[in-house]
Amino acid sequence: KAGVTQTPRYLIKTRGQQVTLSCSPISGHRSVSWYQQTPGQGLQFLFEYFSETQRNKGNFPGRFSGRQFSNSRSEMNVSTLELGDSALYLCASSLKVNYGYTFGSGTRLTVV
Amino acid sequence: QKEVEQNSGPLSVPEGAIASLNCTYSDRGSQSFFWYRQYSGKSPELIMFIYSNGDKEDGRFTAQLNKASQYVSLLIRDSQPSDSATYLCAVNTGFQKLVFGTGTRLLVSP
Numbered sequence: 001k002a003g004v005t006q007t008p009r010y011l012i013k014t015r016g017q018q019v020t021l022s023c024s025p026i027s028g029h030r031s032v033s034w035y036q037q038t039p040g041q042g043l044q045f046l047f048e049y050f051s052e053t054q055r056n057k058g059n060f061p062g063r064f065s066g067r068q069f070s071n072s073r074s075e076m077n078v079s080t081l082e083l084g085d086s087a088l089y090l091c092a093s094s095l096k097v098n099y100g101y102t103f104g105s106g107t108r109l110t111v112v
Numbered sequence: 113q114k115e116v117e118q119n120s121g122p123l124s125v126p127e128g129a130i131a132s133l134n135c136t137y138s139d140r141g142s143q144s145f146f147w148y149r150q151y152s153g154k155s156p157e158l159i160m161f162i163y164s165n166g167d168k169e170d171g172r173f174t175a176q177l178n179k180a181s182q183y184v185s186l187l188i189r190d191s192q193p194s195d196s197a198t199y200l201c202a203v204n205t206g207f208q209k210l211v212f213g214t215g216t217r218l219l220v221s222p
Contacts (some may be wrong), residue, residue: 042214
């Protein structure tokens with residue numbers, strides 16, 4: 001059974017640019033969550049989608065957005081990149097949050 | 113007060129010893145509790161979850177939950193150098209998300 005797939009693995013962008021990250025969940029998992037991980041802050045919740053609906057959103061500025069498609073694949077977008085957006089972005093999928101998440105390998109974003 | 117708190121460590125134990133990792137949480141309505149292991153440069157991997165008060169054992173791992181004290185712990189018996197990693201405690205507070213602690217770094221020396 002394939003795991004959670006995130007693309008790309010690594011990304012280098014310039015301040016002011018925008019970026020789109022992609023996540024394909026485990027087959028059958030309809031819930032997809034996104035987290036930002038930095039050394040100082042740990043794992044910070046960005047948002048959660050289920051059946052194309054955003055059910056919860058973390059405390060991030062509006063530059064961070066996401067969506068989910070009918071096949072449960074999800075994308076997140078960050079516009080007007082700032083140096084502080086440099087982080088590991090992790091996608092996780094689950095059948096139900098009570099069963100825990102399975103994480104993808106992450107996308108390492110570096111903003112220069 | 114942070115929602116989920118963990119000692120950042122590092123917690124150093126010799127090979128073969130028991131490693132005890134602790135986590136406290138603030139929301140009394142929290143429903144389920146998870147332990148993830150994260151190796152350097154890798155993504156978190158789920159190793160244990162627990163819903164009810166008491167102990168839950170899986171191989172060398174035991175998760176302990178005390179809802180009255182808002183406390184979760186993970187015991188690793190017969191610790192191995194390969195257990196050296198950061199252990200993340202996560203809590204489901206009921207809002208379709210897991211809230212993570214910042215993790216405890218475990219070092220197991222041969």
